[in-house]
Amino acid sequence: DTGVSQDPRHKITKRGQNVTFRCDPISEHNRLYWYRQTLGQGPEFLTYFQNEAQLEKSRLLSDRFSAERPKGSFSTLEIQRTEQGDSAMYLCASSLFRNQPQHFGDGTRLSIL
Amino acid sequence: DQQVKQNSPSLSVQEGRISILNCDYTNSMFDYFLWYKKYPAEGPTFLISISSIKDKNEDGRFTVFLNKSAKHLSLHIVPSQPGDSAVYFCAASEGGGSNYKLTFGKGTLLTVNP
Numbered sequence: 001d002t003g004v005s006q007d008p009r010h011k012i013t014k015r016g017q018n019v020t021f022r023c024d025p026i027s028e029h030n031r032l033y034w035y036r037q038t039l040g041q042g043p044e045f046l047t048y049f050q051n052e053a054q055l056e057k058s059r060l061l062s063d064r065f066s067a068e069r070p071k072g073s074f075s076t077l078e079i080q081r082t083e084q085g086d087s088a089m090y091l092c093a094s095s096l097f098r099n100q101p102q103h104f105g106d107g108t109r110l111s112i113l
Numbered sequence: 114d115q116q117v118k119q120n121s122p123s124l125s126v127q128e129g130r131i132s133i134l135n136c137d138y139t140n141s142m143f144d145y146f147l148w149y150k151k152y153p154a155e156g157p158t159f160l161i162s163i164s165s166i167k168d169k170n171e172d173g174r175f176t177v178f179l180n181k182s183a184k185h186l187s188l189h190i191v192p193s194q195p196g197d198s199a200v201y202f203c204a205a206s207e208g209g210g211s212n213y214k215l216t217f218g219k220g221t222l223l224t225v226n227p
Contacts (some may be wrong), residue, residue: 004156031212033214033215035215040203040219041219042117042204042214042218042219042220043157043215044217044218045215045216048199048213048214051114056214058214075187077151091157091208093156095211095212097210097212098208098209098210098211098212099145099164099210099211099212100212100214101147101159101161101211101213102159102163102211102212103159104149104157104158105156106154106156107156
């Protein structure tokens, strides 16, 4: 069990640029989640997948955001035309069964200059 | 509006004493609750959970109590250790398990003094 892996750990970019983050879940975990955490707040749900199907999206996920999990394994989260308000920690989690907890990665910190 | 509230931003206790962290929720559809611990520069780590059909769950030094009528839950840590110093998040879901989206509180910073 190697844990949830996220890459990169830190991304610094200029406003208006596109960024993409990657998440590798724990092997065989069929559910994968994305959350966003800003300073002083708890993680906020963005979206989640059951295998390759995206089952739910939060209203926080504007049309500049897109998430994919093409083969039901790793997932990517892309933000287009980044804005200052996108600066946050982006957390990925995965889980297996109904009452098994979500396991989180260490996150990708996005800083918009 | 905050559906999960942790009204104490911080808590300080002495090593060996009990730590009690509180959490309130407003959404009556929540039926599964979890506590996560977070160290700086790391992702949240699962601690303990409880289903709404129970009022208590215990795992070693950690016990979670659920009062559905008051929409309140608490995490007890006994005895507290310096390594318990971290931010603790309360989370809730509607699906009857942890396999659905989680709604988190803002967290409580626990400091355990030697």
